[in-house]
Amino acid sequence: MVALWTLPTVGLLVSSLRDKDQLAVSGWWTALSASEALGVTRIGTAAEQIAEAGHFVIRGNLFGSDTNKQLGGFGLSNGEPAATEPGGSMAMKEGGTISVAADGGFEWTSDTEFTHTRGPRIFYLATIAPRFTLDNYYEVLTSNGVWRSFINSFTVTIPATIIPILIAAFAAYALAWMRFPFRGFIVALVVGLLVVPLQMSLIPLLTLYNQLAQLFGAEDGKTYLGIWLAHTAFGLPLAIYLLRNYMVGLPKEIMESARIDGASHFKIFTGMILPLSFPALASFSIFQFLWVWNDLLVAMVFLGAQQDRLVLTGKLVSLLGSRGNNWEILTAGAFITIVVPLIVFFALQRYFVRGLLAGSVK
Incomplete structure (x- = not known):
């Protein structure tokens, strides 16, 4: 009886201390294990490109400032979010190829100058390490x-x-x-x-x-x-x-x-x-x-x-x-x-x- 009454309270406490990305994809009983999450982000526009050694490059990070994620794969569609493994390269519709490291850092390289004004979407599958925080409170x-x-x-x-x-x-x-x-x-x-x-x-x-x-x-x-x-x-x-x-x-x-x-x-x-x-x-x-x-x-x-x-x-x-x-x-x-x-x-x-x-x- 004590366990039945206490269990929901423990679950509520654990959930309140979990990272919001983890809480959205897994239950509180998985708080001590890594979880996988599907994400999507738009990468840089032509205004962010720089010229290097005869190439045009756009750099950034799919995860932004979040350092608690590890890339499991990335792709151009929701149906294949992990079509390419971390460290691999993939051709982009806007031209050039993009490669994404395991920490989410990407490098989009093209031999010709970028002209797009709206950043393309990159889908990815990420592994989220267990993390507890007081940010929710x-x-x-x-x-x-x-x-x-x-x-x-x-x-x-x-x-x-x-x-x-x-x-x-x-x-x-x-x-x-x-x-x-x-x-x-x-x-x-x-x-x-x-x-x-x-x-x-x-x-x-x-x-x-x-x-x-x-x-x-x-x-x-x-x-x-x-x-x-x-x-x-x-x-x-x-x-x-x-x-x-x-x-x-x-x-x-x-x-x-x-x-x-x-x-x-x-x-x-x-x-x-x-x-x-x-x-x-x-x-x-x-x-x-x-x-x-x-x-x-x-x-x-x-x-x-x-x-x-x-x-x-x-x-x-x-x-x-x-x-x-x-x-x-x-x-x-x-x-x-x-x-x-x-x-x-x-x-x-x-x-x-x-x-x-x-x-x-x-």
């Missing part, structure tokens, strides 16, 4: 607005994770250890809210928020405060449920001892309950952080599509639309979106299971 992070969207995601996610934890911790303590009327009904209501679909409550919540924004004279209801409150509302039922289950399982003897010593509920909560409840707090933090970081629907509804407020998931959707053929850009962008949740999960994973099992046994 550099291109993604320097693309228009991506870095800003990365910061926007943190601006949304961090408060939307901290706020519900603070509120839920107080509520969970009250529901677990304080005596007041209708406590059981409130607990049942919290459990019932866990099954309320997000899509059903999204539009009414947005309508209410816009009405409040107009009531207080706000010109634009699409603010960070709105999305913080929305994620807090959607995250509170699960947070209260997890934390209450954990706090109920704590030894009541320590609470009674604290009360005998004269400690108030607030003192017990801050001095004893919170430190003991850290596994449950960390467990919910992982849930909430992953949910908010990967969210697109709530962000688009409460923030809109303005470029200065667009979160990373929204920006990558637009990047997918504009660069759908650039696989190297998409793989790097996808891994950027998951690397932060991975860091959070592995930093808190030792508390994850303990928090999930909170209250399941006595």
Whole structure:
């Protein structure tokens, strides 16, 4: 099971680090072996010729500045891209003969002066050596607005994770250890809210928020405060449920001892309950952080599509639309979106299971 879940992530990471020419012709599992690719390029025009020893010569390189390729053969048509071996010569329709070395360097020689104004196409078959690079990540992070969207995601996610934890911790303590009327009904209501679909409550919540924004004279209801409150509302039922289950399982003897010593509920909560409840707090933090970081629907509804407020998931959707053929850009962008949740999960994973099992046994 671990392998099945990990394999796609490994493939995504390897693909994001591969050279774009290799990524276009072979899968990530071939990253450590050389791959073959068909290419085509136009060579020089008559304006680039030089006269040498009674001949006219045009020189250049089929691969340009790319030194990671080795020529397997070259030709004049797509049907026979490797008709001539590296180092061999081939007659050209424009006159003269051309020879291409294994590193892609070519020399086109003619006894008469070249007159063509458009360079002919040379097809070739090249072997690409394995190469890993960070260029894909550099291109993604320097693309228009991506870095800003990365910061926007943190601006949304961090408060939307901290706020519900603070509120839920107080509520969970009250529901677990304080005596007041209708406590059981409130607990049942919290459990019932866990099954309320997000899509059903999204539009009414947005309508209410816009009405409040107009009531207080706000010109634009699409603010960070709105999305913080929305994620807090959607995250509170699960947070209260997890934390209450954990706090109920704590030894009541320590609470009674604290009360005998004269400690108030607030003192017990801050001095004893919170430190003991850290596994449950960390467990919910992982849930909430992953949910908010990967969210697109709530962000688009409460923030809109303005470029200065667009979160990373929204920006990558637009990047997918504009660069759908650039696989190297998409793989790097996808891994950027998951690397932060991975860091959070592995930093808190030792508390994850303990928090999930909170209250399941006595």
